[in-house]
Amino acid sequence: MSANPIFSRRAFVGGLVIAISLPGCKPSPKSSGELKVIEPNAWLRIGTDNSITFLCDKTEMGQGVYTALPMLIAEELGVSLEQIKVEFAPPGDQYINNLIGGQITGGSTSVRDGWEKLRKAGATARHLLVSAAADEWGVDPRSCKVANGVILSPQFKKLTFGEVAEAASKLPAPKDVPLKPASQFTMIGKPQRRKDTPSKVDGTAVYGIDVKLPGMLYAALAQSPTLGGSVKTFNDEKARTMPGVVAVVLTSSGVAVAADSWWRAKKARDALTIEWDAGPNAALNDAKITQMLRKGAAGEGRVARNDGDAAAAIKGAARVVRADYELPLLAHATLEPQNCTADVRADGADIYVPTQVQQIAQATAAKAAGLDPKVVNVHTTFLGGGFGRRLEVDFIPAAVEVSKALKKPVKLVWTREDDMTHDAYRPPAFDQVTGAFDAKGKLIAWNLHLTGPSITSRMFPSVTEKMVDPFAVEAAANYPYDVPNVHVDFQQQEIGINVGYWRSVSHALNCFVAESFMDELAVAAKKNPYEFRKALLEKQPRFLKVLDMVAKEAKFGYPQRGHFHGLAVMEGYGTYMAQVVEVSLDTGPNAGKIKVHRVWCAADCGQQINPDTVVAQIESSIIFGLSALLWGEINLQNGRVQQTNFDSYRVARMTDAPRIDCYVIDSTESPGGIGEPATALVAPAVCNAIFSGTGRRLRSLPLSRHRLA
Amino acid sequence: MTKLNVNGNAVEVDVDPETPLLWVLRDTMGLTGTKFGCGMALCGACTVHLDGQPVRSCQIPVSAIGDKPVTTIEGLSKDRSHPVQKAWIEHDVPQCGYCQSGQIMSASALLEAKPKPSDADIDAAMAGNICRCGTYQRIRAAIRRAAEIKSGRA
Numbered sequence: 095m096s097a098n099p100i101f102s103r104r105a106f107v108g109g110l111v112i113a114i115s116l117p118g119c120k121p122s123p124k125s126s127g128e129l130k131v132i133e134p135n136a137w138l139r140i141g142t143d144n145s146i147t148f149l150c151d152k153t154e155m156g157q158g159v160y161t162a163l164p165m166l167i168a169e170e171l172g173v174s175l176e177q178i179k180v181e182f183a184p185p186g187d188q189y190i191n192n193l194i195g196g197q198i199t200g201g202s203t204s205v206r207d208g209w210e211k212l213r214k215a216g217a218t219a220r221h222l223l224v225s226a227a228a229d230e231w232g233v234d235p236r237s238c239k240v241a242n243g244v245i246l247s248p249q250f251k252k253l254t255f256g257e258v259a260e261a262a263s264k265l266p267a268p269k270d271v272p273l274k275p276a277s278q279f280t281m282i283g284k285p286q287r288r289k290d291t292p293s294k295v296d297g298t299a300v301y302g303i304d305v306k307l308p309g310m311l312y313a314a315l316a317q318s319p320t321l322g323g324s325v326k327t328f329n330d331e332k333a334r335t336m337p338g339v340v341a342v343v344l345t346s347s348g349v350a351v352a353a354d355s356w357w358r359a360k361k362a363r364d365a366l367t368i369e370w371d372a373g374p375n376a377a378l379n380d381a382k383i384t385q386m387l388r389k390g391a392a393g394e395g396r397v398a399r400n401d402g403d404a405a406a407a408i409k410g411a412a413r414v415v416r417a418d419y420e421l422p423l424l425a426h427a428t429l430e431p432q433n434c435t436a437d438v439r440a441d442g443a444d445i446y447v448p449t450q451v452q453q454i455a456q457a458t459a460a461k462a463a464g465l466d467p468k469v470v471n472v473h474t475t476f477l478g479g480g481f482g483r484r485l486e487v488d489f490i491p492a493a494v495e496v497s498k499a500l501k502k503p504v505k506l507v508w509t510r511e512d513d514m515t516h517d518a519y520r521p522p523a524f525d526q527v528t529g530a531f532d533a534k535g536k537l538i539a540w541n542l543h544l545t546g547p548s549i550t551s552r553m554f555p556s557v558t559e560k561m562v563d564p565f566a567v568e569a570a571a572n573y574p575y576d577v578p579n580v581h582v583d584f585q586q587q588e589i590g591i592n593v594g595y596w597r598s599v600s601h602a603l604n605c606f607v608a609e610s611f612m613d614e615l616a617v618a619a620k621k622n623p624y625e626f627r628k629a630l631l632e633k634q635p636r637f638l639k640v641l642d643m644v645a646k647e648a649k650f651g652y653p654q655r656g657h658f659h660g661l662a663v664m665e666g667y668g669t670y671m672a673q674v675v676e677v678s679l680d681t682g683p684n685a686g687k688i689k690v691h692r693v694w695c696a697a698d699c700g701q702q703i704n705p706d707t708v709v710a711q712i713e714s715s716i717i718f719g720l721s722a723l724l725w726g727e728i729n730l731q732n733g734r735v736q737q738t739n740f741d742s743y744r745v746a747r748m749t750d751a752p753r754i755d756c757y758v759i760d761s762t763e764s765p766g767g768i769g770e771p772a773t774a775l776v777a778p779a780v781c782n783a784i785f786s787g788t789g790r791r792l793r794s795l796p797l798s799r800h801r802l803a
Numbered sequence: 804m805t806k807l808n809v810n811g812n813a814v815e816v817d818v819d820p821e822t823p824l825l826w827v828l829r830d831t832m833g834l835t836g837t838k839f840g841c842g843m844a845l846c847g848a849c850t851v852h853l854d855g856q857p858v859r860s861c862q863i864p865v866s867a868i869g870d871k872p873v874t875t876i877e878g879l880s881k882d883r884s885h886p887v888q889k890a891w892i893e894h895d896v897p898q899c900g901y902c903q904s905g906q907i908m909s910a911s912a913l914l915e916a917k918p919k920p921s922d923a924d925i926d927a928a929m930a931g932n933i934c935r936c937g938t939y940q941r942i943r944a945a946i947r948r949a950a951e952i953k954s955g956r957a
Binding site: 154155156157158287288290291292293294295296297298299300301303304306312337355356357358427428429430431476477478479480481507509510511706710713714715716717718720739740741745746747748749751753754 | 818819822823826829830831833834835836837838839840841842843845846848875876877879880883888891892895896897898899900901902903904907925926929930931932933934935936937938939940941942943
């Protein structure tokens, strides 16, 4: 069951967990006797003091799970959102994300994974509490009502959850508790204030970088400037004599300096003299990567979709359109640099870490400490941005190794430069796409041959042993248009460095190709891009709805004078989306510079939980996609990343932010993911607008590479 | 020992004089609301007020502060009652929230200087603060709202 010692003391009674006086639970001042806390399931603790704690099994990195997930509980439990206190859950199999297969926050799955199980968790707890109250009153539980954590009998007697908690813990768990139909929702779908906002406007929210333990040392780390390199020899003579320096430790990730303040640790780190073994990437550069991908593209990839016979249809077609698209490496650039605080002792360890992968973090720390994972506690903090970067655990081992060596708690913090030059970058791509028309001008074939490195083959090799990397063919394998012959394949071509999951993963790569090319096909067919898509989406009602909605709201095709419109659509994470952008080409001193003035986005993400967060995530994703589109690229020279900080890796600022208008379809379909999809549409939509304005088709990004004047 | 006036409190800190104010606030004084983002005054996460002006605390050695008062997010109000904080809550601006202390310090300084900022004023005052979650639209709306609250048009 659980690997965490906090949970090993639990007694399982008919599926009901009773944990009396959990470690860390102090009796509240009001309680006369001993505070007792029941755990009706892995997500809930209900105290005899009426406290209700939700153990949030997903990481809060801005996407709003700290609010949306307790909403799912509150809806069925019968409490207000304010009554629920949120804590981050420890690692444990009970928190495995059913959509991914590990305790992972990613893939826009948090609400989808919790949709049934968290409502059931709330409903089950409510059933037990109401049954206990009904037993005490000798009434039918079905005659009782619940509001704000108070149970009301038909005779208007009242018992609080806390008053019946202990009795409830002795009842057998119900087998199947019915869930409310959508028509009875009182909280789901109604805008709620984010529970984490207050602590994020007064500076009290604790991120990994803010953790402070008694007797803690601070550490800075020198890592190989060449990706994949290692330490050959180092001289720490000067560093060791610098003020505040406690020790210099050779770790598996590089040379770390521990000191009594981070600033002193960093200064001493900069004073180290290190001779590096550059390793296998010593000669790696952008041109080599491009060459590897283009060469690799000659191979036949693993097939992700095969309808009809695209090759034959293309061969016999009246007209064939072909294009190659290329995308660069990208950094995540979370604003909080990577960090980890470790307290390693002989008999166990605690790590405090902003992570999207609690179990992998635990296993990684345990291995670095030489301890059994069972004695390694993982404490998840708020994340200063995730975007997939913190699915990686490369910042954990060094902190653990230094703490182990010095027998003291250690907080290891990367600089921005460390972070920018040691990311697991978004994979580059070289993609070849072909469309074919018959003599009547009907689109009869679509073939997309993708080439690039596979993230999943490194992260979850068991998956790619059996099948094509599912996170390489998104927004391609689900090509939505009504075309009889469709073929999609992915040719894996490694490039020597680690690539990682980056917000919306392959959607952002493949949607750029598919939706840019859709406009190329529309041009070939001499059709309006909106009409061309609409005709091929007739059998896709959810697509049609968002397409029509966004076209209408944006008055697609009728931009302001001197401005241009572009369009893109996509389904990702079970969410249907269409975006229109309005751009202009600067003719002033910044001649050729693209300005994105407005973005309209229509989305059908099924049942919304917290509608304001849905809008916030669309806004956020669009800005994230915009940064990548305008300037995002990581360049390599001799295996070294050339971008080091926000001067050389530019991201969108207030002045770059367009007005964004969102239109979210009211729906009771199962929830779709919303944290990522909008990221992917903005690049093709803007490139389609640029084509509309200039007649130039841009098939590579970022735009800063192209001179448009 | 270096004497400082932080959030209305006179304090003495024993640090190397060239230590940036940011690290004195965070590591020496435990005021972790002010964030480290870039170390080069490029991202604005470390913005505090020095004598009422917004500054990047990662670039100012503690020895250069003198007797000028320093205000951090912790000192902006005791109870999130500053108009900017109120407006930020009303608009649910933060997502990951990491940049927001800096955004709020820049925005509050802007409103002191310009109680009714134009869009161009907002662009100019906020251009130094990066938000990777892209909350810019809400920040703009919340600044307008904070201006209303501040002028009594609640």
